[in-house]
Amino acid sequence: MAVVNMVQALNMALRQEMEKDPSVLVLGEDVGVNGGVFRVTEGLLERFGGERVMDTPLSECGIVGAAIGMAAFGFLPVAEIQFMGFIYGAFDQLASHASRLRARSRGRFSCPLVIRTPYGAGIKAIELHSESTEALFAHIPGLKVVVPSGPASAKGLLTSAIRDPDPVLFLEPARLYRMIKEEVPEGPYTIPIGRARMARKGRGLTIISWGSMLQKTMKAAEGFDADVIDLQSLSPWDEEAVMASVKKTGRAVIVQEAPRTCGFASEIAACLAEEAIAYLRAPVMRVAAYDVVMPLARLEDFYMPGIGTIRKTIEEALKY
Amino acid sequence: MAEKTIATFEVRRLEILDEEGNADKALMPSLTGDDIRGIYEKMLLSRAFDERALRLQREGRLGTYASIRGQEAAQAASAFAAEKSDWIFPSFRETGVQITVGYPIFMLFQYWSGDERGMKCPDDLSVFPICISVSTHLPHAVGAAIAMKLKKQKKAAIVYFGDGATSKGDFHEAFNMAGVFKAPVVFICQNNQWAISVPLSRQTAARTLAQKALAYGFPGIQVDGNDVFAVYRAASEALHKARDGEGPSFIECQTYRISDHTTADDSSRYRPAREVEYWRAKDPIKRLKTYMEKEGLLTEDYQRQLEEKNESALDEAFRKMEEIGPPPPSEMFARTFKEPTRREDIEMRSFVDGGG
Numbered sequence: 001m002a003v004v005n006m007v008q009a010l011n012m013a014l015r016q017e018m019e020k021d022p023s024v025l026v027l028g029e030d031v032g033v034n035g036g037v038f039r040v041t042e043g044l045l046e047r048f049g050g051e052r053v054m055d056t057p058l059s060e061c062g063i064v065g066a067a068i069g070m071a072a073f074g075f076l077p078v079a080e081i082q083f084m085g086f087i088y089g090a091f092d093q094l095a096s097h098a099s100r101l102r103a104r105s106r107g108r109f110s111c112p113l114v115i116r117t118p119y120g121a122g123i124k125a126i127e128l129h130s131e132s133t134e135a136l137f138a139h140i141p142g143l144k145v146v147v148p149s150g151p152a153s154a155k156g157l158l159t160s161a162i163r164d165p166d167p168v169l170f171l172e173p174a175r176l177y178r179m180i181k182e183e184v185p186e187g188p189y190t191i192p193i194g195r196a197r198m199a200r201k202g203r204g205l206t207i208i209s210w211g212s213m214l215q216k217t218m219k220a221a222e223g224f225d226a227d228v229i230d231l232q233s234l235s236p237w238d239e240e241a242v243m244a245s246v247k248k249t250g251r252a253v254i255v256q257e258a259p260r261t262c263g264f265a266s267e268i269a270a271c272l273a274e275e276a277i278a279y280l281r282a283p284v285m286r287v288a289a290y291d292v293v294m295p296l297a298r299l300e301d302f303y304m305p306g307i308g309t310i311r312k313t314i315e316e317a318l319k320y
Numbered sequence: 321m322a323e324k325t326i327a328t329f330e331v332r333r334l335e336i337l338d339e340e341g342n343a344d345k346a347l348m349p350s351l352t353g354d355d356i357r358g359i360y361e362k363m364l365l366s367r368a369f370d371e372r373a374l375r376l377q378r379e380g381r382l383g384t385y386a387s388i389r390g391q392e393a394a395q396a397a398s399a400f401a402a403e404k405s406d407w408i409f410p411s412f413r414e415t416g417v418q419i420t421v422g423y424p425i426f427m428l429f430q431y432w433s434g435d436e437r438g439m440k441c442p443d444d445l446s447v448f449p450i451c452i453s454v455s456t457h458l459p460h461a462v463g464a465a466i467a468m469k470l471k472k473q474k475k476a477a478i479v480y481f482g483d484g485a486t487s488k489g490d491f492h493e494a495f496n497m498a499g500v501f502k503a504p505v506v507f508i509c510q511n512n513q514w515a516i517s518v519p520l521s522r523q524t525a526a527r528t529l530a531q532k533a534l535a536y537g538f539p540g541i542q543v544d545g546n547d548v549f550a551v552y553r554a555a556s557e558a559l560h561k562a563r564d565g566e567g568p569s570f571i572e573c574q575t576y577r578i579s580d581h582t583t584a585d586d587s588s589r590y591r592p593a594r595e596v597e598y599w600r601a602k603d604p605i606k607r608l609k610t611y612m613e614k615e616g617l618l619t620e621d622y623q624r625q626l627e628e629k630n631e632s633a634l635d636e637a638f639r640k641m642e643e644i645g646p647p648p649p650s651e652m653f654a655r656t657f658k659e660p661t662r663r664e665d666i667e668m669r670s671f672v673d674g675g676g
Contacts, residue, residue, distance in 0.1 A: 057496050069464035073407075236661035
């Protein structure tokens, strides 16, 4: 076991998969000489050379588009988009191509690529560096969306994402990059995509969260008899684990960092309404950010759902 | 201190076969009589397919179709220059390219009738699925070309698009990336002058499209796109260069879209009939045929046999498509991912249980 932060854990996963499989490539802006602006790809250029660790032009559509071509022709590219706020230039490539290639070529081609990108608020960054728009991507059939919540899940999930035969959008909560350290196995391991993790066991309430909000959710849940589910994957997501827990507890609070309207919590709430209504003792409740344009650094703490709000919502659910 | 010119560029245009069917011997690429007949046969088959597809669409037996009429030279001659190992990335107006490399015709009918199975490229061919969203496939060709280079394969990627594509960001990002990575890719623009109703003058203020490559550090050339020999020569040289590790090239084939944008369009709304007639007179097939007659490469007998052969090949292909029939609804659930997700399983079961 090594005690590492998320940046180090991700770097371990990349390094180990690149050692294991020569078809794994890394490409993106500043990923080579600079080792990535958050240093996730540090040392990879020195170890694996410029043919496998490619500094690209500043070109989100070009990076993802070229990664699709590489993936279709036998490589396993791991492309970095420097911040999620810049991914929209590549949205067309993900929505129109990466996610559809297997289906529209009737299986002649597939697209085993990974797009890594930091997301989320709380790093006092400038505009467009802090949003959580995971639901936009989870809505696209054919694209997997994975969100780790700490170093150990980051390493196992990234390893799975690289080995996955289909395209995976891998969202890295920027606020957690260096915030927490965990014991992480030294060698390679996988965490299955599509499976949630029971972060804490309880009986009276189910709290569902993922990525950047998990830490706050765990703190907020202290003192309550609650299951806390770390979703880990949004597409596909672990409906079985969520249903089983809510059928047991009869109460569900879903915590997301994204704005409320059409966020991923809405999908979970809808499924609970369809499949678990007979077990519910309280309305399904969502904790979410406001439906506003995300403010800059000086107001971001007011925008992000806080521990207090999560606790209040838990208490509200327990009143029923 | 000084102000001086630090770079100058020139844009070349290549023409070999004139409208009277005379070829410039000095510029003529090395093509045997059989090669020339081979290109001609593909052009003729492409046109026959095109006419058949338009007819079938009018009869309600085929879906919306994008005609290639007038672009047969740009398509057949460039695709003829490709090796079997090169990879082709077509847009939606490349039936002539697909036919030239031997894509099964019944599968083209399948695709244009709305059946994805027609896009499953046979294993012995190297053709990517048609790209509908304009210019978004250019980066794929660049990525594939980088992959070929990394594998040290002597192959090239060839990507086809129209003049409208040169206005989009994907075009520029792909060109830029190809230049930076010296990727073995050949960009072929069929500048057919119209993007639905928008003329070239509304796509660009530049004098040529070819010159756009120069800004990305690799050569661009304009060719008479209705001149098979000019297209073949430019494509062949660019492909050899790419396979030899000398990087990307751009070929602007100046041609014309004789038909409507698709069967859902009426081009008489936005362009004068005399312009169409002007370009109809420059027909690429007629031009090559005149040349072949002069050179003794074409007899009436051969022409008639070809036409009969094409008609029966099209009959047979369409019959085969109809015999196969529409895809079963279960096709819809296949291959979103390699392994279906739990949710997909549930949805498929509910589809089946609900009686489809």
